[in-house]
Amino acid sequence: MSGLAGALVDLAAVAVLVIGVAGLWRRDLRALVGLLRVQGLALALVAATTAASEHDLGLGVTAALVVVVKAGVVPTLLVRVARRDPGAREAAPLINVPSSLVLAAALVGLAVVVGAPLHALAPGRAAALAPLGLATVLVGYLLLVTRRRALSQVVGLLVIDNGVALTTFLLTAGVPLIVELGGTLDVLLVVVVLRALLGTMRAHLGDVSLDQLRELHD
Amino acid sequence: MPVLLVGLGLGLAAPLVGALAPARGRTLLAGGLSAAAGVLAAVAALGVLLGGPVLRARASGLLPLAGASVRLDALSAAFEVAVALVVVTAALFSMGYTHGASASRPATALQASFALGLLLVPVAGDVVSFLWAWELMAVASLALLLVEHDRPAARSAALWYGAMTQAGAAAIMLGLLTLAASAHGVSWSALAAARVSGPLAVVAFVATLAGFASKAGAVPLHVWLPRAHPEAATPVSAMMSGAMTALGLYGVARVDLGLLGAIGRWWWAGALVVAALSALYGALHAATATDLKRLLAYSTIGAMGLGLIGLAAAGELRASGQGRAAATLVVGVLVLVGAHAAYKAILFLAAGLIERASGTRDLDLLGGLVRGMPRVAGLVAVAVASAVGVPLAAGFVGEWLEIEGLVAGLSSHDPGGVATILVGLVGLALASGLVAVAMVKLLGIGLLGRARSEGAARAREPHGIAVAALGLPAAATLAMGLVPGPVVAVLGHALGTVLGARAGAPQGRWDALHVGVTASTLRPLALLGGLVTAVVVLRGLARVGSRGVRAVVAWACGRSDLTARMQYTATSFAEPLQRVFADVLRPDIDTTVSPEEEAREIERVIAYQSRVGDAVEGGLYRPVVRGAxxxxxxxxxxxxxxxxxxxxxxxxxxxxxxxxxx
Incomplete structure (x- = not known):
């Protein structure tokens, strides 16, 4: 891996994490989806750079797939949901923004500490960044736990998925194309289903705040 | 060996046929295959008992970990014959009895699987095969309870049974794996060679004894038994009661007596006390029960308690150096297991026939069945004689040997040992007395006297194989009772496996049975001869001296207008006992008085109801269930x-x- 490619991977990987943390900070739902789009692009950049420097055609196709799905289709679907009530904001997260940023910092620290052994799995410059993927997963989880809006939770889920994808790109230069294809389509399906579900919830319940949903019914 | 393997193969084919065959002929085919499997297994086992070599076979790829292995030695053979007797009888019976919902594909296949599991447990040659066979038996019988899942009683019984049987299986697995880990092998022979002793042996003893005793219905692990046995379909309850509980005793004899090295004798003394309590508890409940199948289920607890007393006393006596008395006890238990298998199969199957013919199994509503169902009543009488311990029937031989063994054990010089054996002796005596009350009640209230309900008066016995099948265990009962000598002689071969030595085994000839340790002899044929002679002589004398005698009905106090309601009922017959043991039984008595409309002093109807719940269930299990x-x-x-x-x-x-x- 040349110096330039290495620097690009470094930059893009850090960008994935930073965008995830920024998701904790922004409360405007449309801005949140915008962040997700940028995160998808950064992820694709990691894959594309690795593919170019390793001359791996499969990984290149994967990068294209990531661009189409994670930076294209999924955010577009979510934006359509967000557009229904413009100006919708995450009213008050369960944990306020400064505290969740502090928590995120702690989680990143934890990920770096416990993720250190990952480096031993695949020696190499990229593998040393693997804890960033783990940290993204934890930050996404935090987003999922602390947000009240259904849409923000979907975003949290997607951040987790991006974190998992980042880890695999960094550690193994991508899983086989067919697995990546399956995983990506899964995410797409989840988003489509959740979008339909959100539409129905809005029709039945009005404003969707998961706090008010306490019981499951047939 | 080929005979046994062919038998097991047929047993394996039976569930497949049951699952695949069309409705017409399904029970006939599956039942026929199961019966054939039982016959072949019994033939192979008899070959081993008569002095043939131990049969062994291994199939390494069949089961994970250790492969499957089959081993038929004399101890296995003794139990295999008893189990096969029940399996064959129940299979033939269901060919004529089972139809409707209980003849569905799943029910037929499961019943055949249960039969296969029962036949496999005694011949399993190592820990892994044993556990597989044990689970097959347990799971198939559990699923059979759920065949009638639309009845709440069956669901509740299945829940209790499932919880208890799985906990028991877990305990057995823990115990056996502890043994296997210390012995570095899983086959019975490897475990026997290792003679594990010390703390690990105690762990294995407690765990396996709890599991096996639960299967044999020992108090306080018995709660599943009086629920499950009456709720199962009739052939299934016969197999559960006659064969499956006996396999609990097989486990104790095989593992705890046969494989463990020296553990403290006081462990065995504790087991003996539990066994005595268990026998008493079961017998007492049997004496007060009014539901026919519930009575039989509790009497199973009593009978298995007697078996456990024998095995525990044998363990205690062997540990204190009285191997000869222990040998008598073990042979007595083996005879008792065979006798119980035969008479309990008859009684449960007959109870099914009675229930179907009269529409009830409440003894308070039965009576007078001997007129409508004479052959069934005769077979039940043979079974009751065996259960009560009337000489000339099989049950007597087992109880006699066990009492002889216990009495021989009293000659020890150590007061603790004597006290323990006395507990066993007293428990045995009292429990057999109470079982006798229960069985006399069953025969006297249920089958003799006058009919107490329309259904009982109309009951007629069916024709065909369902009744004829009961002749097999009845013949076995009488044969064992009349010629016990050869039976006891061949059962002595099992002592080598159980106690490691054959010294002190009871000697048997065709006409006599001799117990060496107490120097007493039983001659049933001579007794029969004397009895026949006495009857002939008395009849002759009566004929000679009765010229001027007028024959009248002596019963009924000279009155001719007696009704069925003036008879004892099952409840009133047991009422004195229930009163004496009220503290243990805690009956729930309900008396409702409805007075006459116009005159309040005149009582029109007095309804008396008494229900005896299970005190152990209420006192021990309910709090646990509530806590959970x-x-x-x-x-x-x-x-x-x-x-x-x-x-x-x-x-x-x-x-x-x-x-x-x-």
Whole structure:
């Protein structure tokens, strides 16, 4: 891996994490989806750079797939949901923004500490960044736990998925194309289903705040 | 060997046929295959008992870990014959009896699987095969209870049975694996060679004894038995009661007596006390029960308690150096197992026939069945004679040998040992007395006297194989009772496996049975001859001296207008006993008086109801169930329906795993 490619991977990987943390900070739902789009692009950049420097055609196709799905289709679907009530904001997260940023910092620290052994799995410059993927997963989880809006939770889920994808790109230069294809389509399906579900919830319940949903019914 | 393997193969084919064959002929085919499997297994086992070599076979790829192995030695053979007797009888019986819902594909296949499991347990040659066979037996019988899942009683019985049998199987697995780990082998011979002793042996003893005793219905692990046995279909309850409980005793004889090295004799003394209590408890409940099948289920607890007394006393006596008395006891238990298998099969199957013919199994509504169902009544009389311990029937031989063994054990010079054996002796005597009350009640109230309900008066016995099948265990009962000598002689071969020595085994010839340790002899044929002679002589004398004698009905106090309601009922017959043992039985008595409309002093109807619940269930299990329930309710606070809380649990769990692993 040349110096330039290495620097690009470094930059893009850090960008994935930073965008995830920024998701904790922004409360405007449309801005949140915008962040997700940028995160998808950064992820694709990691894959594309690795593919170019390793001359791996499969990984290149994967990068294209990531661009189409994670930076294209999924955010577009979510934006359509967000557009229904413009100006919708995450009213008050369960944990306020400064505290969740502090928590995120702690989680990143934890990920770096416990993720250190990952480096031993695949020696190499990229593998040393693997804890960033783990940290993204934890930050996404935090987003999922602390947000009240259904849409923000979907975003949290997607951040987790991006974190998992980042880890695999960094550690193994991508899983086989067919697995990546399956995983990506899964995410797409989840988003489509959740979008339909959100539409129905809005029709039945009005404003969707998961706090008010306490019981499951047939 | 080929005979046994062909038999097991047929047993394996039976469930497949039951699952695949069309409705017409399904029970005939599956029942026929199961019966054939039982016959072949019994033939192979008899070959071993008569002095043939121990049969062994291994199939390494069949089961994971250790492969499957089959081993038929004399101890296995003794139990295999008893189990096969029940399996063959029940299979032939269901060919004529089973139809409707219990002849469905799943029910037929499961019944055949249960029969196969029963035949496999005694011949399993190592720990892994044994556990597989044991589970096959347990799971198939559990599923059979659920065949009638639309009845709440059956569901509740299945829940209790499932919980108890799985806990028992877990205990047995723990015990056997402890043994196997210390012996570095899984086959019975490897375990026997290792003679594991010390603390691990005690762990294995307690765990396996608890599991096996639960299967044999020992108090306080018996609660599943009086629920499950009456709720199962008739052939299934016969197999459960006659064969499956006996395999609990097989486990104790095989593992605890046969494989474990020296453990303290006081462990065996404790087991003896539990066994005596268990025999008493079962017999007492049997004496007060009014439901025919419930009575039989409790009498199974009593009979298995007697068997456990024998085995525990044998363990105690062997540990204190009285191997000869122990040998008599073990042979007595083996005879008792065979006798119980035969008479309990007859009684449960006959109870099914009676229930179907009269529409009830409540003894208070039966009576007079001997007129409508003479052949069934005759067979039940043979079984009752064996259960009560009337000489000339099989049950007597077993109880006699056991009492002889216990009496021989009293000659020890150590007061603790004598006290323990006395507990066993008293328990045995009292329990057999109470079982006698129960059985006399069954025969006298249920089958003799006058019919107490329309259904009982109209009951007629069916024709065909369902009744004829009962002749097989009846013949076995009488044969064992009349010529016990050869039976006891061949059962002595099992002593080498159980006690490691054959010294002191009772000697048997065709006409006599001799117990060496107490120097007493039983001659049933001579007794029969004397009895016949006495009857002939008395009849002759009566004929000679009765010229001027007028024959009148001596019963009924000279009155001719007696009604069925003036007879003893099952409840009133047992009432004195119930009164004496009220503290143990805790009956729930309900007397309702409805006075006449116009004159309040005149009582029109007095309804008396008494129900005897299970005190152990109420006192020991209910609090545990309630506690678990309360814990579950309290745990609901963890799950309050908030999505965020569930997600937070996931995050915390992930972090904990990361920190612990990292």
């Amino acid at each position: 329930d309360a814990l579950g309710r309290r745990a609901r606070a963890l799950a309050n329906g908030s999505v965020h809380r569930y997600l937070a649990y996931g995050l915390v769990a992930l972090l904990v795993v990361l920190v612990v692993v990292g």
